[in-house]
Amino acid sequence: MERFNIAIVGATGFVGQEFISILEQRRFPVGKLRPLASERSSGTEIFFRHRPFEVQEAFSETFHDIDIAFFSAGADVSRQLCPIAAKAGAVVIDNSATFRLEPSVPLVVPEVNPEDINQHNGIIANPNCSTIQLVVALYPLHKVNPIKRVIISTYQAVSGAGFAAANELTRETKLVLEGRSVCPHAFAHQIAFNVLPEIDVFLDNGYTKEEWKMTEETRKIMHAPDIAASATCVRVPVWFGHSEAVNVEFTSPISAKEARKILDQSPGIKVLDDPSVSHYPYPWAVTGSNHVFVGRIREDISGPNGLVMWIVADNLRKGAALNAVQIAEEGIKRGWIASKRSVVA
Amino acid sequence: MERFNIAIVGATGFVGQEFISILEQRRFPVGKLRPLASERSSGTEIFFRHRPFEVQEAFSETFHDIDIAFFSAGADVSRQLCPIAAKAGAVVIDNSATFRLEPSVPLVVPEVNPEDINQHNGIIANPNCSTIQLVVALYPLHKVNPIKRVIISTYQAVSGAGFAAANELTRETKLVLEGRSVCPHAFAHQIAFNVLPEIDVFLDNGYTKEEWKMTEETRKIMHAPDIAASATCVRVPVWFGHSEAVNVEFTSPISAKEARKILDQSPGIKVLDDPSVSHYPYPWAVTGSNHVFVGRIREDISGPNGLVMWIVADNLRKGAALNAVQIAEEGIKRGWIASKRSVVA
Numbered sequence A, B: 001m002e003r004f005n006i007a008i009v010g011a012t013g014f015v016g017q018e019f020i021s022i023l024e025q026r027r028f029p030v031g032k033l034r035p036l037a038s039e040r041s042s043g044t045e046i047f048f049r050h051r052p053f054e055v056q057e058a059f060s061e062t063f064h065d066i067d068i069a070f071f072s073a074g075a076d077v078s079r080q081l082c083p084i085a086a087k088a089g090a091v092v093i094d095n096s097a098t099f100r101l102e103p104s105v106p107l108v109v110p111e112v113n114p115e116d117i118n119q120h121n122g123i124i125a126n127p128n129c130s131t132i133q134l135v136v137a138l139y140p141l142h143k144v145n146p147i148k149r150v151i152i153s154t155y156q157a158v159s160g161a162g163f164a165a166a167n168e169l170t171r172e173t174k175l176v177l178e179g180r181s182v183c184p185h186a187f188a189h190q191i192a193f194n195v196l197p198e199i200d201v202f203l204d205n206g207y208t209k210e211e212w213k214m215t216e217e218t219r220k221i222m223h224a225p226d227i228a229a230s231a232t233c234v235r236v237p238v239w240f241g242h243s244e245a246v247n248v249e250f251t252s253p254i255s256a257k258e259a260r261k262i263l264d265q266s267p268g269i270k271v272l273d274d275p276s277v278s279h280y281p282y283p284w285a286v287t288g289s290n291h292v293f294v295g296r297i298r299e300d301i302s303g304p305n306g307l308v309m310w311i312v313a314d315n316l317r318k319g320a321a322l323n324a325v326q327i328a329e330e331g332i333k334r335g336w337i338a339s340k341r342s343v344v345a
Helices: A014-025 A075-087 A114-119 A129-144 A163-177 A209-221 A256-264 A317-333 A340-344 B014-025 B075-087 B114-119 B129-144 B163-177 B209-221 B256-264 B317-333 B340-344
Strands: A004-009 A030-037 A045-048 A051-054 A068-071 A091-094 A123-125 A147-155 A228-232 A242-250 A269-271 A292-299 A306-313 B004-009 B030-037 B045-048 B051-054 B068-071 B091-094 B123-125 B147-155 B228-232 B242-250 B269-271 B292-299 B306-313
Touching: A004 A014, A004 A075, A014 A030, A014 A045, A014 A317, A030 A045, A030 A051, A068 A075, A068 A317, A075 A091, A075 A123, A091 A317, A114 A317, A129 A147, A129 A209, A129 A242, A129 A256, A129 A269, A129 A292, A129 A306, A129 A317, A147 A209, A147 B147, A163 B163, A209 A228, A228 B306, A256 A269, A256 A292, A256 A306, A306 A317, A306 B228, B004 B014, B004 B075, B014 B030, B014 B045, B014 B317, B030 B045, B030 B051, B068 B075, B068 B317, B075 B091, B075 B123, B091 B317, B114 B317, B129 B147, B129 B209, B129 B242, B129 B256, B129 B269, B129 B292, B129 B306, B129 B317, B147 B209, B209 B228, B256 B269, B256 B292, B256 B306, B306 B317
Parallel strands: A004 A030, A004 A068, A068 A091, A091 A123, A147 A228, A269 A292, B004 B030, B004 B068, B068 B091, B091 B123, B147 B228, B269 B292
Antiparallel strands: A045 A051, A147 A242, A242 A306, A292 A306, B045 B051, B147 B242, B242 B306, B292 B306
């Protein structure tokens, strides 16, 4: 059986740890495993299949024998090291926003555009967490009834901003329960018992970069440059799991029943939709799951050809590490990603 | 100076306590104050202007000398006692959903439709919390550029569901921090570190009653039966303060700058909108405030003539008690609500 030498850059972060757990759970054919991180985290130990691995500092030279390099260490690291890893012959699957909108870099959600993997020149971009779960749910509907416009409001977990942000929610929550005041670091304002409509930096048009990403990445992944989309991205005091309230306008009418049936038969999706027993997805329940969960599907009373739905997924899994691993699996299955040994042989 | 005998039905609840505090803060010309509640809460003491008042059980006979009766004790109590109080000569301002959509009952937000107060036949309805803050922000824009469609996603505080619900958030939060599991009562599922897209009961069309109220009440208050509106109402782990992400489609183009200027000069509104310093409203900061706060105002990139904004207000004040007191104040100022003594005199 072909095995692949894997590097995980950012191995000690939230997404890095999901990578380890997902590679293990899915019995990914790992040859060498090389967990990498910044100087600060190097020397720490992580466990893979019950064996300890020492985390090393990521250098240019680290990638010479690597087949697949998963990057999740922030934009600066990706900008610097992804091209080096690719040049050394690794297929890079990068979780940062750095290369996502570059025309020469495929931006892939395997349920939507697996064929794009084949276009890679060493780097494949993993989309934004909120965008992945959105397009998994939109695409099966778009295929039968082209989407014209999407309006999204998100309810995003703090883990999307990393360890420090998740710890900040925990710390602030305890302080508030003790009647004490808080001093925010990871977020601009208190996040405990609060919601903040600010994710990533603000652009000149008043949207945040996170909101803009949802528009641009959705179009690129779905090969639908004409879809109009507007998002409001909001951080909520939830550790794991992003939720989205979505109004979709189609070309022609579509019933909630029809949409439910299509989604139910589509890859990567679970429909949880029985209001009579309060059955709908919510972030606490989807943590650790691999699916994109859809509920509250209804015909939009405010316009023709419209549907409203509620989409929830684990932002660290399908929103990040899982999607990247699925890209690798799909590339391997289709023969577009190969191990160096098999190339040499 | 004319003084008014006031009954507060539901005086021991969240909204009831806000009534007491608001009447005090605004130096409302209170003659007699009669705090009323269910049998269970009768006998407890509340304080008004540093004097104790015993809470009595609400009976039919309680209203004979009352000028204004504020009701916030749930739909069942309102259905039973509002008509009795009105028949006894009190002007009833009811916070429940019971009478809101009855054609003979005015549904009033003083910044929007104060003239409707004059149409009352003893009962005036106070709108839904989420609707009040929405129409305060929409109406000044609608007057200069009629609104065609609104899409709303809410981030609603648990206090909107009463004391037990707010306590449930506190209790569950502590349990989760201790690594223990929770047993929800006030909500269908855990609310701590979670979000739930369910407020009020589900209707046949898949919307909840809360979502449907936002559509219907907005139309009635603004006298704009043709506005199309769709809401998704979501409970978030916040004690106080409702937030709303809103996409508005107008008849003709409107710039964010223009909207900001109009809102800035409109009654009851404060614009907080400077992304460069993370300046926008959020629920933790608006608790105890009387204004509706608007921020994140931007032109909608997904369609012509559109604006997106973020609206936050204290759900117990402008969303409930304050708006009811303002209805009374407006009615008194315009001579549409009078004290019985002045009528007799």
